[in-house]
Amino acid sequence: MNFTEDVEKSLEVLQKGGVILYPTDTVWGLGCDATNMDAVKKIARIKKRAEAKTMIILMAEERDIIKYVAAPDLSVFDYLQEVEKPTTVIYKGAMGVAPNLIAEDGSIAIRLVKDEFCRHLLKRLRKPLVSTSANISGEPAPLYFKRIDPSILESVDYVVQYRQNEEKPGQPSSLIQWNEDGGITVLRK
Numbered sequence: 361m362n363f364t365e366d367v368e369k370s371l372e373v374l375q376k377g378g379v380i381l382y383p384t385d386t387v388w389g390l391g392c393d394a395t396n397m398d399a400v401k402k403i404a405r406i407k408k409r410a411e412a413k414t415m416i417i418l419m420a421e422e423r424d425i426i427k428y429v430a431a432p433d434l435s436v437f438d439y440l441q442e443v444e445k446p447t448t449v450i451y452k453g454a455m456g457v458a459p460n461l462i463a464e465d466g467s468i469a470i471r472l473v474k475d476e477f478c479r480h481l482l483k484r485l486r487k488p489l490v491s492t493s494a495n496i497s498g499e500p501a502p503l504y505f506k507r508i509d510p511s512i513l514e515s516v517d518y519v520v521q522y523r524q525n526e527e528k529p530g531q532p533s534s535l536i537q538w539n540e541d542g543g544i545t546v547l548r549k
Contacts, residue, residue, distance in 0.1 A: 363480070363522040366521055372518075374391070374392060376517075378516075379516045380518045381508070381518070381519045381520060382477070382481070383478075383522060384418065385471075385474055385478060386532055387493050387501045387530035388493070389490075390406060391403075391418075391489045391490050392489070393487055393490075394457045394458060394488035394490050395456065395487050395488070396458055397460055399458075400458045400490060403492060404460075407492065407496060407497045409497030411460055414461055414463050414468070415490050416491050417468065417469065417488040418471055418472075418478055418490075419473070420478075420479045420482035424472075425470060425472070427456060428454065428470070429451040429452075429453050429454060430453030430454075431453060440472060445533065447533055447534040447536060448469050448470065448533045448534065448536070450463075451467060451468055451538055452465070452466060454468035461490070469535070471533055477520075494512050496509060496512070501530075503531075504530060505523070505525075506527070534548060535547040535548035
């Protein structure tokens with residue numbers, strides 16, 4: 361299916377500080393420009409979650425991480441080439457993103473996406489994109505589009521049409537902490 365129109369409409373909304381509902385390489389997500397603090401706050405309001413709770417951001421290329429993380433251990437990229445499941449990595453030394461996405465310890469959660477729609481959108485946006493599951497905080501993440509709470513659908517500025525009819529359940533990403541010694545701590549399998 362062609363998603364060019366969805367990308368164009370999503371870009372228009374994102375560049376104005378809006379929030380989109382979109383398919384990712386894992387589950388349907390709420391997204392905004394990860395450098396826009398007010399847009400990040402809007403997602404927190406939609407999800408009815410504490411603003412202090414951080415969110416994952418998506419990037420398209422390894423070089424993007426170098427722009428938003430101070431001195432990342434480059435061996436993380438070798439690790440990510442080996443894993444099959446989408447994997448979110450917590451990096452120390454976050455920079456250049458909205459302050460309300462950075463944890464108290466200065467870390468940030470980033471996932472490089474392989475999904476064609478997400479990569480196309482990210483490359484056109486030329487900024488990282490917030491990706492948090494499209495659910496009210498504390499509720500289970502919807503495994504496909506038809507399970508998204510109507511209040512979420514009504515609260516966003518644009519709902520991507522692409523992949524809405526898929527009923528293959530999505531799964532959250534693995535979550536790891538990349539340690540300074542090059543080791544990993546698995547936080548979610």
